[in-house]
Amino acid sequence: MSASPSVGLYGDYGGRYVPETLIPALDELSRGWDEASADATFRAELEELLERFAGRPTPLYEAARLAPPGKRIFLKREDLLHTGAHKINNAVGQALLAVRLGKRRIVAETGAGQHGVATATVCARMGLECVVYMGSEDMRRQAPNVDRMGLLGAEVRPVEFGTRTLKEATSESIRDWITNVETTYYLIGSCVGPHPYPAIVRELQAVIGREARAQILERLGRLPDAVVACVGGGSNAIGLFAGFLADEEVRLVGVEAEGAASLSSGRSSVLHGSRSSVLADGDGQVLDAHSISAGLDYPGVGPEHAHLRDTGRAEYVTASDAEAIAAFHKLATREGILPALEPAHALARALDLDAEATLVGLSGRGDKDLAEVLAR
Amino acid sequence: MAGPETPELAAAAVSGGADIVELGFPFSDPLADGPTIRRAAERALAQGMRTAACLECLRSTRARVDVPLVPMTYSALLEAYGWERFAEDAAGAGATSLIVADLPVDLRPELCRVQLVAPTSSDERIALAAEQTDGWLYLVTLTGTTGARSELSPELAPLVARARGLTEAPLYAGFGISTPAHAAAAAELADGVVVGSAALEAAREGTSGLERFVASLRAALN
Numbered sequence: 001m002s003a004s005p006s007v008g009l010y011g012d013y014g015g016r017y018v019p020e021t022l023i024p025a026l027d028e029l030s031r032g033w034d035e036a037s038a039d040a041t042f043r044a045e046l047e048e049l050l051e052r053f054a055g056r057p058t059p060l061y062e063a064a065r066l067a068p069p070g071k072r073i074f075l076k077r078e079d080l081l082h083t084g085a086h087k088i089n090n091a092v093g094q095a096l097l098a099v100r101l102g103k104r105r106i107v108a109e110t111g112a113g114q115h116g117v118a119t120a121t122v123c124a125r126m127g128l129e130c131v132v133y134m135g136s137e138d139m140r141r142q143a144p145n146v147d148r149m150g151l152l153g154a155e156v157r158p159v160e161f162g163t164r165t166l167k168e169a170t171s172e173s174i175r176d177w178i179t180n181v182e183t184t185y186y187l188i189g190s191c192v193g194p195h196p197y198p199a200i201v202r203e204l205q206a207v208i209g210r211e212a213r214a215q216i217l218e219r220l221g222r223l224p225d226a227v228v229a230c231v232g233g234g235s236n237a238i239g240l241f242a243g244f245l246a247d248e249e250v251r252l253v254g255v256e257a258e259g260a261a262s263l264s265s266g267r268s269s270v271l272h273g274s275r276s277s278v279l280a281d282g283d284g285q286v287l288d289a290h291s292i293s294a295g296l297d298y299p300g301v302g303p304e305h306a307h308l309r310d311t312g313r314a315e316y317v318t319a320s321d322a323e324a325i326a327a328f329h330k331l332a333t334r335e336g337i338l339p340a341l342e343p344a345h346a347l348a349r350a351l352d353l354d355a356e357a358t359l360v361g362l363s364g365r366g367d368k369d370l371a372e373v374l375a376r
Numbered sequence: 377m378a379g380p381e382t383p384e385l386a387a388a389a390v391s392g393g394a395d396i397v398e399l400g401f402p403f404s405d406p407l408a409d410g411p412t413i414r415r416a417a418e419r420a421l422a423q424g425m426r427t428a429a430c431l432e433c434l435r436s437t438r439a440r441v442d443v444p445l446v447p448m449t450y451s452a453l454l455e456a457y458g459w460e461r462f463a464e465d466a467a468g469a470g471a472t473s474l475i476v477a478d479l480p481v482d483l484r485p486e487l488c489r490v491q492l493v494a495p496t497s498s499d500e501r502i503a504l505a506a507e508q509t510d511g512w513l514y515l516v517t518l519t520g521t522t523g524a525r526s527e528l529s530p531e532l533a534p535l536v537a538r539a540r541g542l543t544e545a546p547l548y549a550g551f552g553i554s555t556p557a558h559a560a561a562a563a564e565l566a567d568g569v570v571v572g573s574a575a576l577e578a579a580r581e582g583t584s585g586l587e588r589f590v591a592s593l594r595a596a597l598n
Contacts, residue, residue, distance in 0.1 A: 017451045017478045019408040021494040021519055023501065161414065167405065174407050179520040181496060270451040270478070271405060283426040284456030286404045 009195075011310060013303035016194040018174070018273045025181045030196045032101045037203070042100065046093055053125060054088045055081050056207065060215035060359075065334040066351075073350060074224065075362040076212045076240065079339065085364030086208060086236045087118035087189060093204035095122040098185035105129045105184045109173040111138055111166030111232075112294035113145025114340075114364060115189030120154035130154035133172045137164035138294060145368060163288050166298050170272050190233025191302035194273030198302050202238045208361065209243020216359055226251040226353055229361035230346040231263065231316065232296035234305045236363035241314060252314035254305060255349045257296035257324070260289035263309050263316040271300040277309070292321040292372060293341035295364070323348040325376055328366065340364035341372065377402055377416040377576065378430040379423060383437045388583035389575070390441045393594030398475065398570065399437065401430040401449035408477040410523025412573035427457050431469045438470025446490065448475040459487055473510040481505045490514050495531035499538060506543030515539060515549045515566060523573045525552035528561045536565040556596035563597045 009015060016026055036042040050056040058077045067073040078086040098106060106128050110116030116132040123130035132149055136158040139146050149156050162168040174193075177186040191201040216224055227244050229237035231254040244250045256264055262277050269278035271286055279287040279299035291297045308314035319327075327347035331339050339347065343363045350360045366373070377400040386397045402417035402425055409417070425433070430447070437445055447466050454462045454476065466474060474489040481491050481504050491505035494516040506513050515536065518529035529552055539547050549562045550570025562569045571593060578589035 015483060016480060017483065018480065019478055019494070019516075020480050020492045020501070020505075021496050021516060023480050024496045024498060161411075162404070162418070171405050171407055175410070175521050178408070181519060267456075269455050273407070273478070275451075275455065278452075280452065280456065281426075282456060283428075284403070284452035284454075285421060285426070286452070 010198070010304045010307035012268070013274065013276050013306045014195055014198060015275050016273060017270045017275060018194045019178060021178050022181065022194070025177070026194055026196065028101065032097060033196055033200050036097055036100055042096065046096055049092045049096070050089065050207065053082060054092055057211045060212060060219060062219070063331070063335050066331055068351060071355070072357045074216060074219070074357070074359045075337075076208060076359065078208060078236065078361065078363045079337070079343075079365035083114070083118045083121050084367065085114045085118070085340065086205060086239065087115045088121065089207055089239070090189065090201050090204045090235060091115070091118040091122040091187065094185070094187045094200065095119070095126050095128060097200075098128065098187065099126060101185065103183060103185035105131070105180065106187050107131045107133065107173050107176045107184055108187045108189060109166065109169040110134050110145075110189065111169065111297060112368060113138070113142040113149070114295060114368070116154070116156070117145050117148050117152070119187050119189070120149040120152040123154060124152045131176065132156050133159050133169040133176070135159045135164040135166060135169050138166065138169070142294060142368065166294070167286065174272065190235040191238045191304060192233045192272055192274065192276070192300055198274065198304055201235050202242060202304060205235050205239025206242035208236065208239040209241060212240060212359060213243040220357060223247050223250050224357045224359040225355035226253055226350075226358045228253045228255060228346045228350040228353065228358060230255050230296060230342045230363060231301060231305060232257070232260070232298050232342065233300065234302040236361050238302055238304055240361040241308070245313065251355065252308070253349065253353065254314055254316040255346045256316060256318050257289075257291035257293055257345055258318045258320045260291045260296050260298060261318045262299060262301040263305060264318050266299075266301070274303045276301055276303040277306040292324060293345065293369070295340065295342040296345065317349055319345040319348040325373060327351065328369075328373060337362070338366035340366050341369045377413070377420045378425050378433040379420050382433050383440045384583050385579050385586055386437045386445070387440045388587040389590045390443050392587040392590030394443065394590050395568070396444045396446060397437070397441065398446045398448045398572065399430075399434055401427065401447050401453055403450040403452055405452075406450060406477070408521055410521040410573065412524065412576055413522050416576050427453055431465055434466065434471055435469040444472035445470055446473050446475055447471050448477065450477055451479050459484060463487060475514065481508055492516055493535070493539065495519050495535050499542060502539055503542045506539070506545050509545060512546040512548050512568070513539065513543065514570065515547050517549050517551045517553065517562065520551070522551055524554035524577070528553065528558045532562060533565055556592045559593045560596040569593070569597070
């Protein structure tokens with residue numbers, strides 16, 4: 001993706017809409033990332049950690065009992081990774097980058113807690129100080145993940161204002177970074193934020209798409225007709241799509257939660273450092289998102305998704321809470337897999353897609369969502 | 377922060393000795409702001425202070441005071457309202473220039489505004505901001521967000537020294553300037569001081585509280 005070094009635009013989206021204080025740190029990050037990406041030692045270290053610590057490559061699994069008659073559905077099993085979701089791909093890579101930049105203190109935001117747990121895990125592995133900002137409402141809803149982060153040695157700081165969810169946790173992480181920018185690395189969890197974060201996260205998650213493309217070619221002897229992934233901030237989707245962007249015959253379908261559809265019902269705005277499609281009112285004030293799935297409960301989305309929507313390369317649709325729950329049960333009882341509620345949205349749309357062979361990103365496992373599902 | 381009481385508060389600040397009044401247009405997710413201004417923005421939004429109401433408030437304030445009035449806000453409001461239209465309508469309502477806290481100098485260069493520089497800014501960026509800025513350069517005294525501090529930031533002196541070597545533009549220092557003593561110390565270095573959070577706190581005691589506070593700053597500068 002062509003990203004101009006000064007602003008990092010995806011079409012009209014992206015950029016660096018942040019206080020001036022952060023600009024030198026973003027420049028440093030861009031340079032550091034470019035150098036690291038070109039460094040064979042860095043790449044080898046990343047690959048080794050992904051293989052031996054995180055559990056890559058993940059399998060491609062054909063869900064034959066789930067698929068409707070005459071159709072084939074393949075699941076990219078990111079749920080089988082260490083800590084239970086694709087988030088670890090990004091956390092490992094960015095933590096290695098932080099060490100390379102000489103930053104020993106890591107701040108991160110988390111909503112459901114999956115990115116917070118992945119970051120706490122990697123920080124423990126690398127001996128880094130870890131502070132995770134989490135909305136107090138999310139801490140209440142996702143208590144087991146708060147405990148996990150604590151056991152891993154991270155400090156979880158409650159965010160007690162605004163919606164008390166991911167949006168505020170992200171703002172507070174950025175404020176911490178502004179204040180401690182000399183010593184601290186901000187380990188963002190999705191392909192959002194100021195340039196170069198959307199590009200870094202995309203590259204680190206692109207391993208999903210690279211593996212999946214090779215695996216499905218081997219299995220099917222051809223490319224899938226459609227690739228489907230859920231979209232909150234959009235990191236698992238952009239990582240999976242990255243493998244197929246150049247294959248124009250492959251449909252790319254992003255599935256948002258109905259009550260958090262930044263792409264399907266948002267407008268162009270600026271949130272958390274970049275211009276993208278945002279759930280906002282006519283004055284630019286950011287609206288609350290609502291979804292049963294905490295990981296999709298975010299009013300913004302990565303700028304590259306907004307660009308892919310506008311160019312028509314990817315299409316974005318929604319699934320309701322009820323549809324996600326129904327897909328969760330279907331996968332559980334027909335395939336013996338409890339998916340996270342986030343990819344359950346992708347499954348719901350994949351099941352009624354007019355495509356012969358569909359690849360679905362199963363971005364995380366459902367353990368964290370049992371209470372939510374059982375309460376229905 | 378813009379609100380029903382703003383015209384009276386602005387008049388009180390001017391009568392206390394303020395030369396310029398900044399008027400906050402609240403945004404739901406203000407990244408550059410600490411708790412005081414963030415809470416003020418939350419209250420203002422809860423009172424319905426959206427862009428049109430803020431412009432109306434600016435107009436009413438213009439009718440009360442003669443000093444320059446500078447709206448301070450975030451990119452999202454301009455994106456929604458239209459970048460050029462926002463600048464035009466603010467000027468039409470009596471604004472002198474504009475501050476956009478999350479719009480660094482290399483974005484939207486066509487939008488004439490007061491540029492901010494920080495202790496982390498390179499000389500190259502300070503020079504660029506000084507060249508682009510509208511009237512004066514806003515020196516962010518510290519590496520952090522807005523809000524009262526116990527001491528004046530030690531990062532201000534080296535920032536002023538660097539900026540003086542790069543520009544003739546007036547330098548006004550803000551962020552963390554909370555007391556007359558801070559103001560006096562900052563004014564030894566810079567050409568003016570910007571006080572936000574501490575003034576909002578003083579304004580909680582009404583117009584007389586704000587006027588007294590601004591007068592104490594003025595006395596410290598004179």
